[in-house]
Amino acid sequence: MEKVFYHIPGLFEFYDLYKAFLPLWRDHREYFYDWCEIGSIYGAPSGCLWGGGRVGFGDAEPEKVVALVKEYGISARLTFSNSLIREEHLADVECNALCRMFEGADTGLVDGRNGAGNGAGLNGAGIIIHSDLLLDYIRTKYPGFYFISSTTKVITDFEQFVAELNRDEFRYVVPDFRLNRQIDKLSTLTDAQKQKVEFLCNECCWFGCHDRKACYENVSRKSLGENCEDHVCVSPTAQRGYRFSDAMKNPGFIGIGDIQNVYAPAGFRHFKIEGRSLGSALILEFLLYYMTKPEHQLKVREEIYLDSSLDLF
Numbered sequence: 001m002e003k004v005f006y007h008i009p010g011l012f013e014f015y016d017l018y019k020a021f022l023p024l025w026r027d028h029r030e031y032f033y034d035w036c037e038i039g040s041i042y043g044a045p046s047g048c049l050w051g052g053g054r055v056g057f058g059d060a061e062p063e064k065v066v067a068l069v070k071e072y073g074i075s076a077r078l079t080f081s082n083s084l085i086r087e088e089h090l091a092d093v094e095c096n097a098l099c100r101m102f103e104g105a106d107t108g109l110v111d112g113r114n115g116a117g118n119g120a121g122l123n124g125a126g127i128i129i130h131s132d133l134l135l136d137y138i139r140t141k142y143p144g145f146y147f148i149s150s151t152t153k154v155i156t157d158f159e160q161f162v163a164e165l166n167r168d169e170f171r172y173v174v175p176d177f178r179l180n181r182q183i184d185k186l187s188t189l190t191d192a193q194k195q196k197v198e199f200l201c202n203e204c205c206w207f208g209c210h211d212r213k214a215c216y217e218n219v220s221r222k223s224l225g226e227n228c229e230d231h232v233c234v235s236p237t238a239q240r241g242y243r244f245s246d247a248m249k250n251p252g253f254i255g256i257g258d259i260q261n262v263y264a265p266a267g268f269r270h271f272k273i274e275g276r277s278l279g280s281a282l283i284l285e286f287l288l289y290y291m292t293k294p295e296h297q298l299k300v301r302e303e304i305y306l307d308s309s310l311d312l313f
Contacts, residue, residue, distance in 0.1 A: 040077045
């Protein structure tokens, strides 16, 4: 089985968790499936103007985050998926400072060597993006990044998805999770197109949601500091919040068996795990389920939970 690459949440949000987890990942690879790698860790700091997708709460110092990804040779991705960027937002001081810092965060990765994934970018740094205005600005001003087309575009039409894959600006494209199971159509993609697909695995959103784009736009408005009401979720089970057990029942869910038996054999190698707005204990469960051999999951869980420096919730 060819290597597959997981893109995991919480670059700033779960810094402390990864500081404890990554030594286990590096020093005890026998605990983990040999067919998977960490392709990237993605996220955005709290109050990030260009942020989107989820309201960020990451409070880790960017300098420490840069040092961590450099130490472990992992691609860092800034989540700049705000869909409502205007010209006046491009000069934001903090977001530009993040670009300068992470563009220079060379992890020593060249075209997937050293475990970061196929086409991870010469310096290992990527940006998840929605706005074409922001895309053009960053490409011009900070040419060292690679780009990922954000799932916040809510691309549910397959032909539109193919058109997005064919855009040269993007190294990867994350479709809406409701395209995940269109295997017959996905199998018609070329090998080059398949290498650009990054499936969102564990979405818990209602499969029949008709208001997903409005939900993302509400987050974008909040990131811009606009005074707006909270989005009212239309899901009939919204009051339950995120539960991994519920996500596993979602028609768009991609489980570990699906990756091993369906997607990887068909030529797909990139899988995104959501969870930036969740708790670190639940993120750990994702890392256990998707990456850790069953017989070693308790060992990993104990190592993390017994780390007195962590505040797991």
